[in-house]
Amino acid sequence: MRMRATLGVVTGALALSALAVPAAQADEVEGDTAISNVVVNGGKAAVVGSTAKKTITVTFTVKDNKGVDWAQAILYHGANIDSSDSGAVANGSDGRATCTVVNATTSNCKSTFDLEPGYNLINKVAGTWKVWAIAVGNDADYVQKDNAKSFQVQRASKLTVNASPEPVKKGKTITVTGKLSRANWEDNKYHGYTNQSVKLQFRKKDSSTYTTLKTITSNSTGELKTTVTASTDGYFRYSFAGTTTTPAVNATGDFVDVQ
Numbered sequence: 001m002r003m004r005a006t007l008g009v010v011t012g013a014l015a016l017s018a019l020a021v022p023a024a025q026a027d028e029v030e031g032d033t034a035i036s037n038v039v040v041n042g043g044k045a046a047v048v049g050s051t052a053k054k055t056i057t058v059t060f061t062v063k064d065n066k067g068v069d070w071a072q073a074i075l076y077h078g079a080n081i082d083s084s085d086s087g088a089v090a091n092g093s094d095g096r097a098t099c100t101v102v103n104a105t106t107s108n109c110k111s112t113f114d115l116e117p118g119y120n121l122i123n124k125v126a127g128t129w130k131v132w133a134i135a136v137g138n139d140a141d142y143v144q145k146d147n148a149k150s151f152q153v154q155r156a157s158k159l160t161v162n163a164s165p166e167p168v169k170k171g172k173t174i175t176v177t178g179k180l181s182r183a184n185w186e187d188n189k190y191h192g193y194t195n196q197s198v199k200l201q202f203r204k205k206d207s208s209t210y211t212t213l214k215t216i217t218s219n220s221t222g223e224l225k226t227t228v229t230a231s232t233d234g235y236f237r238y239s240f241a242g243t244t245t246t247p248a249v250n251a252t253g254d255f256v257d258v259q
Contacts, residue, residue: 026146027143027144027145027146028142028143028144029142029143029144030141030142030143031064031137031139031140031141031142032063032064032065032137032141033062033063033064033068033135033136033137033141033142033143034062034063034064034135034143035060035061035062035071035133035135035143035145035148036060036061036063037059037060037061038058038059038060038073038131038133038148038149039058039059039060039149040056040057040058040131040149040151041056041057041058041151042057045151045152045153045154045247046115046129046151046152046153046154047154047155047156047247048115048116048117048121048153048154048155048156048183048185049117049156049183050117050156050183050184050185050188050189050190051117051188052117053114053115053116053117053119054114054115054116055091055112055113055114055115056112056113056115057110057111057112057113058073058075058090058097058110058111058112058113058131058149059108059109059110060073060097060108060109060133060148060149061106061107061108061109062099062106062107062108062109062135063105063106063107064105064135064137064138064139064141065105065137065139066105066137066138066139066141067101067104067105067107067137067138068099068101068106068107068109068135068136068137068138069136069137069138069140070096070097070099070135070136071096071097071099071107071109071133071134071135071136072090072095072096072097072111072133072134072135073090073097073109073111073131073132073133073148074087074088074089074090074095074131074132074133075087075088075113075129075130075131075132076088076129076130076132077125077127077128077129077130077153078130080146080147081130081132081146085124085125086120086121086122086125087120088113088114088115088120089113090111090112090113091111091112091113091114092111096111097109097110097111098110098111109135115153117183117185117186117188118185118186118188121153121185122185122186123155123184123185123186125153126153126154126155126185126244126245126246127152127153127154127244127245128150128151128152128244129150129151129152129153130146130147130148130149130150130151131145131147131148131149131150131151132144132145132146132147132148133145133148152244154242154244154245154246154247155182155183155184155185155245155246156182156183156247157180157181157182157183157193157240157242157246157247157248157249158179158180158181158182158190158249159178159179159180159181159198159238159239159240159249159250159251160178160179160238160251161176161177161178161224161236161237161238161251161252161253161254162176162177162178162254163175163176163236163254163256164177166255166256166257167256167257167258167259168230168256168257168258168259169230169258169259170230170231170232170258170259171229171230171231172229172230173227173228173229173230174227174228174229174230174236174256175225175226175227176200176224176225176226176227176228176236176238176254177223177224177225178198178223178224178225178238178251179192179218179221179222179223179224180192180193180196180198180218180222180224180238180240180249181193181222182246191222192218192219192220192221192222192223193218193222193240193246194218194219194220194221194222195217195218195220196217196218196222196240196243197215197216197217197241198215198216198217198218198224198238198239198240199212199213199214199215199238199239199240199241200212200213200214200215200216200226200228200236200237200238200239201213201236201237201238201239202228202234202235202236202237203234203235203253204232204233204234205232205233205234205235205255207234210235210237210239210253212239213228214226214228224238230256230258231258232258233255233256233257233258234255234256234258235253235254235255235256236253236254236256237250237251237252237253237254238250238251239251
C-alpha cells in the first residue's frame with residue numbers, strides 16, 4: 001500500500017500535512033475489510049455562520065474477519081481528494097478515528113472535524129463535500145473509499161420581514177419588506193443573497209398554517225418588497241426554500257391588525 005506525505009488544498013486557507021494516506025484516487029480494496037453506515041453531522045447539512053467554528057462528527061462502521069486495526073476519515077471539497085480545494089483532517093494528534101470494538105469482526109468508529117470561516121472555509125467551497133475513508137484490518141487487509149459519503153456544507157442564512165402600516169384598515173395596501181442574507185466566510189459578515197426566489201406567506205390570527213400569497217425575487221442587495229391588500233388579522237412572513245450552498249430559512253411572522 002503506497003503512502004503519500006501531504007494533501008494540498010486552498011492556498012492560505014488550509015494546509016494538511018504529515019498525513020499517511022494512500023496515493024491512489026480511486027477506491028481500493030484488498031481482502032474483506034469493509035466500511036459502511038457513514039453518517040456526517042447526524043445526517044444534516046453542516047451550516048456555518050460568518051465567524052464561529054463549527055465542529056461536526058463523522059461516524060462509520062468497519063468490518064474485517066480478523067478484527068479492525070485502525071481507520072481514518074478526511075473531509076474534502078472537489079472532484080477527488082487529490083484535486084481538492086479545501087478539506088479537514090480529524091481532530092486529534094494523528095488524525096485517526098476513535099474505534100470502539102463491537103465484536104471480534106466489527107468496530108464503530110468516530111472522528112470530529114472543525115469547519116472554520118477564513119481557514120478551511122471560503123465562499124466558493126460551499127456546497128457538496130465528500131468523506132474520504134480508509135480502514136485496515138489486523139491481517140493487513142484494507143479498504144479505501146474516495147467518496148464514502150457526500151454531504152452539504154452551507155453558508156448560514158438570515159431572513160427578515162416587516163409589514164406596514166400597523167394597524168391598517170381593511171382593503172388598504174400593506175407593504176411587506178425584508179432582506180435575505182447569508183454568511184460571507186471571507187469577510188466574516190452577512191451580505192444580501194441576490195436574485196433568489198422568496199415566498200411571501202400569511203397565516204390568520206387563529207391559524208397555525210401559513211399559505212403562500214406570491215413569490216418574489218430578492219434584488220441586487222438581497223432586499224425584498226411587495227404589496228398586498230389588507231383583509232384580516234394575521235402574520236406575514238417571507239420563506240426561502242434554500243439552495244445547495246445556503247439553507248432554507250423562514251422569517252419570524254410579523255403581525256398586522258386589520259381594522
